[in-house]
Amino acid sequence: MARPDPLSSQESPTADHASKAVELCAFLGDYMDPSQVEAVREAYRFGAEAHEGQSRMSGEPYITHPLAVARILGEMRLDHQSIVAAILHDVIEDTPMVKDQLAERFGEEVAELVDGVSKLTQMDFKSKAEAQAENFRKMVLAMSRDIRVILIKLADRLHNMRTIWVMPAHKRRRIARETLEIYAPIAQRLGINSVRIELEDMGFAALYPMRYRVLKEKIRRQHGSRREIVSKVAEELQARLVEAGLEGEVIGREKHLWSIYQKMRSKQYNFADIFDVYGFRIIVDNVDTCYRVLGVMHNLYKPKPGRIKDYIAIPKVNGYQSLHTTLVGPRRIRIEVQIRTADMDRVAEAGIAAHWLYKEQANTATSNAHARAREWVKGLLDLQRNAGNSMEFIENVKVDLLPDEIYVFTPSGDILQLPRGATVVDFAYAVHSDIGDACIAAMVDHRLTPLRTGLETGQTVEIITAPGAKPNPAWLDFAVTAKARTAIRHSLKRLKGAEAADLGRRLVNQSLEALSQRLEDLPEQQVLDALEQLGADDLQALLEEVGLGRRMPWLVAQRLSGIALVPEQAPETERGRAQQLTVRGTEGTVVTFAGCCHPIPGDPIVGFATAGRGVVIHHEDCKNIREYRNQPEKWIDVQWEKDTHGEFPVVIAVDVVNKRGVLADVAATISGLESNIEAVTIEEREGMIATIRITMGVRDRVHLARVLRRLRVLNSVLRIVRRKG
The missing domain is CATH 3.30.70.260 (ACT domain)
Incomplete structure (x- = not known):
């Protein structure tokens, strides 16, 4: 797939979309049956009619955009349903057409693909960011049903980035940032290298146009001398392969601009340090030859210690396989060499798209890439289920898209892949959520290690668990993986609910004491009637709301006991007889101690029911309790338990x-x-x-x-x- 220059790539507004459709069908005819090409032609006619009168910001007819998206997918050799869906991908969103009409005309499969790519336009959102997050959540759900949804979306984003220069500057920056943070990393995660590189370079050009131009000009000036060095080193590598009796193709490669810029920024390098690295790819016939070529390269030039990576034995999460080594070449230049088979090279460039691109040459590498992509989408679904809202979900996905990995071992010898910087807690949750929730310590390489310890490639980790152990909110400060962070939050919410219900029971019983009653002794029908009057689903939910401060315990006690009083009418004498709530300091998140006065055991204290926070304990002399003077229904009579523990x-x-x-x-x-x-x-x-x-x-x-x-x-x-x- 040819990559245009981001700063000069603009399509002609006067382009004839009918001729583009003819070109597309002729191109698709190379690998599709005539009946499938006819379905694509029919989709074009339908789409052109649906988008009639609509134009892009550049002035060209709108249908040219879906045709361009379809061409990108055609270059990936996707099936005809994907191409048809690409041509129709904006019909539901931008025209009066509905999903059922598409299903009737083109089949349920195409309609589902189009619906998966369509944005949620009928809903009101508080902000643009929330709308984008909710749309992304919808797309992930569609991806779980059909992975082709994300391929259509990537092609859509790719063409939008190629034509982004007609947009106002503020929109260009927003779209470019979203592309660099979400869509380029997704392309990398799915192994579609060619799409990822183009998205990154065009995103770079749109977000930082001046930096892009300066870097591009520096590279242009040095291109001639670099070409000579690359040519000379490639000849030496090829000659050494022939001398060793090995067959292989040597290809010199250059780093793309975004990669150079990122390395300069992250490692504080100057341009000369980065541009002094020369890259080569050696493609051979089988895996055995890969390792033999690695030995030949190390005999030709000295390898740099610690820079040899075997992604053949341990593939990357997106299915990428290759041997990497860094050599010190002539004139002490650094040479990065990647050694892989032809099948591995296809997966490295096309990733999951290789599943369709080389379907007629089905092989293990393309099948593995497809299986890993499905596993990743399954992981996204788990994140989506446990996330509190769309914004939290999309932030978790961004974390999950970090490209650098480490490889650590379980005690049984299984390998787990984690992002760089992952801790023992991340490892525990990667094994299983229940293991993460119950972990209390770990043995790393047979040495007892704290849970916040960062892990490194090659370490063996054994998790120590304890019955009844609970996740600690402090883990969120150092957990790295999205799975661990989401699981911790989910478990804490469950714990908070249980703690709130327990506190609510104590508060209601405290109020019932003034009425000479106990919750456990109330008739079942009386409790059911009270639940109906209070609009609560069940007793547990009602007690949880009391514990979280959303309902007043005195009012709930009145309803449960059958007394139809409101809080202001409650007899003061009866209130006074209520048993005090004892505070242990270990109630968890539903009893909190005010940060303004920091009460400690032995201090005279007062408690207030606060919505969402449960009971907040203040020192009796705290100035901030004045605001509660006129809200007696929120006061909770509290005292310290005799034996309190903790700091x-x-x-x-x-x-x-x-x-x-x-x-x-x-x-x-x-x-x-x-x-x-x-x-x-x-x-x-x-x-x-x-x-x-x-x-x-x-x-x-x-x-x-x-x-x-x-x-x-x-x-x-x-x-x-x-x-x-």
């Missing part, structure tokens, strides 16, 4: 003499009393005085008092104040 954050302000070593003395004193410092800020004041604001963890007021007493005896400490709002 609670507290903030102190320490006025000190500003001299060398004072911060170290303060920190050492706090640490010596088994208190962890979480945050420190220093504010210099007048003269030689500074205020150190410290957030630290304590067990209770007694523990805090010990820390403060020890700090006060330091010579440099002038005053200590605990901040409570």
